Amino acid sequence: MKIIRTPSPGVPESGTIPTQPSPSPPPADSxxxxxxxxxxxxxxxxxxxxxxxxxxxxxxxxxxxxxxxxxxxxxxxxxxxxxxxxxxxxxxxxxxxxxxxxxxxxxxxxxxxxxxxxxxxxxxxxxxxxxxxxxxxxxxxxxxTASKLYTTVRSALKSFRDLKMLQQSRHGLEMVLRAAPGMYLHPVDQPDKFFLEALGQIIRLCESTCTFLEPASTKHRNIIGFLAILNNRETLEIRARWKWDESDNAKLQMLTEELPKIKTTQAGLVLAEGHVMLPLLVHHNILGIIYLENITNISENERCLLEVYAVQCAGAMENLRLYEALAAANRNAMRMLAVAAEFKDTETGDHVKRLARQTVETALELGFSQETAQEMGRASVMHDIGKIGVPDAVLLKPGPLTKDEFEIIKTHPGIGASILAEDSNFKMALDVALSHHERWDGTGYPMGLKGEEIPLPARIVAVVDVFDALVSDRPYKKAWSVMEALEEIKRGAGTHFDPQVVEAFLRTHRNRREKRGQMEASAPSTQGKDDPKFPRSKR
Ligand SMILES: [Fe+2]
Structure with missing residues (x-):
């Protein structure tokens, strides 16, 4: 093969062409x-x-x-x-x-x-x-002629450049548009994953749109940076890194100092000496920044694309924040209602907190994901919310209940379910509230569900609820020891409780004991106990 490549000086003699066995890549910027x-x-x-x-x-x-x-x-x-x-x-x-x-x-x-x-x-x-x-x-x-050839080539290169820029803009825009719905649909309980994906998207966008200017350069393959959000103390806090050395706090300090300037001017992308700072602005408020290094030669098109992406990203962040605030407000309202119901019965709101913790531990032991286990924990808090509708005279009556009074107590799962049915987000909480007094053998209430007919979160809460009631002091009884309560739970496996849930629950206690060297085996108090036949907590 006879191939020559310039720009090496000199013109080959007429009729002869220097040969080159394999073409070398073009220099960068050519x-x-x-x-x-x-x-x-x-x-x-x-x-x-x-x-x-x-x-x-x-x-x-x-x-x-x-x-x-x-x-x-x-x-x-x-x-x-x-x-x-x-x-x-x-x-x-x-x-x-x-x-x-x-x-x-x-x-x-x-x-x-x-x-x-x-x-x-x-x-x-x-x-x-x-x-x-x-x-x-x-x-x-x-x-x-030589002059016309020169003009023709320049004109063709201009056309090529414009075409490539159009192609890249379209590709970049497609990337931004494709990324946008994903940002808004991201699970709200995984904000750090969201931040990392947002940062990854913008790096890919830069790599895709900026490499054209320097095709053989490796500069853009080494983009490093981070996404930082503004915390309550008005300082930047890194939430996602891209090959970034986390020890470099001087940059954060420098960027924090830049923020008031951006706030005043509402500036978009700031490019200086190979680095880019992209503010994430919503309604003139800075939520955070994306900071990238090793980027040069950003064209006007690329600048626009990055700014469009930053707007999308900031919008999604704000959406995430509002959604989380709304969900937290919802959860808090329900938790307050649950605690109110709990105070009405036992004069302590701590029961629901312990219940949530042990529900999560048992769910994890059963192999559920952290996310699902946490959801079950939140649902458990509302299990007795229906007690708010039970008259005090019955709920707080000292001593045994009459049959009629117990029938009134048995309405609280249904009342709780009616309250929670108002919002479809509380489906699991509704299941728990409605079914936490069902029994594995079908002798529970309100519906007499049996075995796996009972929703699993409710089967877990049934165990945890009874256990916590047994080991707690109440006005009408003293707390049992942990070992006594665990024995009682074990006795209920297969009749009152789902045996697999009981096994998992017992394992959480064994694990805890092993970790704490038996220190947890002692109960808050081991003095006395009431008749386990009808402890108030089981009503
Ligand atoms: Fe209950």
């Missing part, structure tokens, strides 16, 4: 141009005419081939050729035209600029070629 002609003189003249050719501050890097076959080999080895000047008659009468077809149709490259340059227009009439082949220009060699 425009690769492929010249295909079987006439060595034409190649030499072209080299001379284009030797100082520059466009947009970047030199042209020439690759030469003397046949369509050689041209294709170079094409496959040199990334992103901007322009090919193609002769028609080479190894065959239509070799150049076939090369054009291959590049456009088989290789599906519609960005490279293709100019037919023929010395035998009779073999390829201009009108026919223009109409039939997807080329960008047609030139007769006899008319193409």
């Amino acid at each position: 425009w690769p141009v492929l010249v295909v002609d079987d006439d060595p003189d034409i190649l030499a003249i072209t080299r001379l005419a284009l030797k100082d050719c520059r466009f947009s501050g970047r030199p042209v890097c020439l690759y030469f081939a003397q046949s369509a076959k050689e041209a294709l080999e170079i094409y496959h080895r040199v990334p992103e050729i901007a322009l090919a000047l193609v002769d028609v008659v080479m190894e065959t009468d239509d070799a150049g035209l076939r090369l054009v077809q291959t590049i456009r149709n088989d290789l599906n490259n519609h960005t490279i600029r293709l100019i037919i340059r023929t010395g035998q227009p009779g073999h390829a009439p201009e009108r026919m070629v223009i109409d039939t082949y997807d080329i960008d220009d047609y030139k007769d060699k006899t008319e193409l």
Whole structure:
């Protein structure tokens, strides 16, 4: 294969072409141009005419081939050729035209600029070629002076650059648009994952849109940075890192000092000395920033894309914050209601807190994910919410209840379910409130559900609720020891309780004991106990 690549100085002697076994990659910041002609003189003249050719501050890097076959080999080895000047008659009468077809149709490259340059227009009439082949220009060699060639190449490179910028803008916009719905649908209880994904998206966007300017450069493959949010003390707190050394707090300090300026000017992307600071602004408030290093040459299009992305990201962050605030307010309202119901019964709100903790531990022991276990914990807090609808005279009656009074007590699961049915977000809490007095053998209330008919969260809460009531002091009874209460739970496996839940619950206690060296085995008090037949907590 006879291939030469400039820009190396000198013109090959007429009729001879220096050979190069394999084309080397173009230097960074250059425009690769492929010249295909079987006439060595034409190649030499072209080299001379284009030797100082520059466009947009970047030199042209020439690759030469003397046949369509050689041209294709170079094409496959040199990334992103901007322009090919193609002769028609080479190894065959239509070799150049076939090369054009291959590049456009088989290789599906519609960005490279293709100019037919023929010395035998009779073999390829201009009108026919223009109409039939997807080329960008047609030139007769006899008319193409050095000066016209220079102009033609510059014009083709401009067209290539504009096309690439359009392509990249479209690609970037697609990335932003594709990322947007995902940001809004992100689980609210995993904010750090959200921040990392948001940062990852913007890095990918930068890598995708910025590399064009420096195709052979590795600069953009080494983008580092972080996403930081503004905390209550008005300082930046890093929430996601990208290959960032977390010990570099000086940068955070510097960026924090920049924030008032951004707040005043409502500035968008700030680019300086290879770094980018992208403020995340919502309603003129700064929620945080994305800071990236090793980025240069950001064009106006890229700047716009990054700013659009930052707006989306800030919007999603605000959405996340509002959603979390709303969910927290909802949870707090229900927790307060649950505590109120609990105070009405036992004069302590601590029961529900212990219940939530032990429910989570048991759910985890049963193999549920942290997320589901936490949801069960939140649901457990509301298990006795229906007691708010039970008259004090019955609920607080000291001593045994009459049959009728117990029937009234038995309404609290239904009342709780009615309260929780108001909001579909409390489906699990509703199941727990309605079914925590069901028994594994079907003798519970209110519906007499049996075995796995009882929702699993309710089966867990049933165990934890009874246990906590047994080990707690109440006005009408003293607390049992932990060991006594565990024995009672164990006795209830298969009748009152789901045996698998009991096993898991006991394992949580064993694990805790092992961890604390038996220290947890003692109860808050071991003095006395009431008749376990109908302890008040089981009502
Ligand atoms: Fe209850």
